[in-house]
Amino acid sequence: QQPVQSPQAVILREGEDAVINCSSSKALYSVHWYRQKHGEAPVFLMILLKGGEQKGHDKISASFNEKKQQSSLYLTASQLSYSGTYFCGTRGGSNYKLTFGKGTLLTVNP
Amino acid sequence: EPEVTQTPSHQVTQMGQEVILRCVPISNHLYFYWYRQILGQKVEFLVSFYNNEISEKSEIFDDQFSVERPDGSNFTLKIRSTKLEDSAMYFCASSSRGAGDTEAFFGQGTRLTVV
Numbered sequence: 001q002q003p004v005q006s007p008q009a010v011i012l013r014e015g016e017d018a019v020i021n022c023s024s025s026k027a028l029y030s031v032h033w034y035r036q037k038h039g040e041a042p043v044f045l046m047i048l049l050k051g052g053e054q055k056g057h058d059k060i061s062a063s064f065n066e067k068k069q070q071s072s073l074y075l076t077a078s079q080l081s082y083s084g085t086y087f088c089g090t091r092g093g094s095n096y097k098l099t100f101g102k103g104t105l106l107t108v109n110p
Numbered sequence: 111e112p113e114v115t116q117t118p119s120h121q122v123t124q125m126g127q128e129v130i131l132r133c134v135p136i137s138n139h140l141y142f143y144w145y146r147q148i149l150g151q152k153v154e155f156l157v158s159f160y161n162n163e164i165s166e167k168s169e170i171f172d173d174q175f176s177v178e179r180p181d182g183s184n185f186t187l188k189i190r191s192t193k194l195e196d197s198a199m200y201f202c203a204s205s206s207r208g209a210g211d212t213e214a215f216f217g218q219g220t221r222l223t224v225v
Contacts, residue, residue: 002152032213034153041201041216042153049211087153096141096158096166096208103152 003090005101020104022088023070031071032089078108112136114217122223131187133202142185143203192224
């Protein structure tokens with residue numbers, strides 16, 4: 001079952017913050033975050049494996065609330081290069097496949 | 111930096127024709143995947159492949175689809191009789207371990223247009 005992402009789209013001015021949420025009705029083994037720019041392949045951002053885990057690099061970070069079966073991606077002080085569609089991919093405990101959400105289109109304007 | 115490469119970048123085919131999409135995964139990776147993305151929509155899982163066999167497939171991956179690792183480096187997706195609705199971007203991906211444990215690296219994709 002595919003994860004649900006919210007919001008579907010967000011528009012920011014450079015320097016503003018954003019949060020993208022990803023939730024699932026089933027227990028999650030891991031959550032993967034990818035960013036895709038128009039016409040390009042998805043690019044891996046980070047993976048969270050354990051409940052309560054938080055990760056980040058630069059000004060992009062994420063948390064994984066295993067009990068709530070939810071993950072959030074935090075973009076701080078957004079840059080123009082952050083523009084793109086962000087997908088969360090989730091995996092249950094018994095399969096290899098990643099099931100992606102519908103994506104969140106992030107637009108950062110000057 | 112190692113990368114997944116896909117050929118061709120764009121393929122146009124007539125409905126009913128067979129197409130083969132090719133991928134060269136990262137050399138030391140063991141798990142291979144095909145995903146597709148219809149224009150403007152989400153990335154959808156098609157199939158995963160490990161140890162020379164399909165480990166998992168989605169409902170989309172019906173009898174008209176097949177995958178093969180014909181040699182030590184290539185990984186192919188064959189669509190036997192293409193339909194208009196097969197038009198999409200097809201991404202190959204690979205990972206060193208099962209996708210749940212580590213990142214999957216995606217190729218740049220093959221845009222398939224069925225006319």
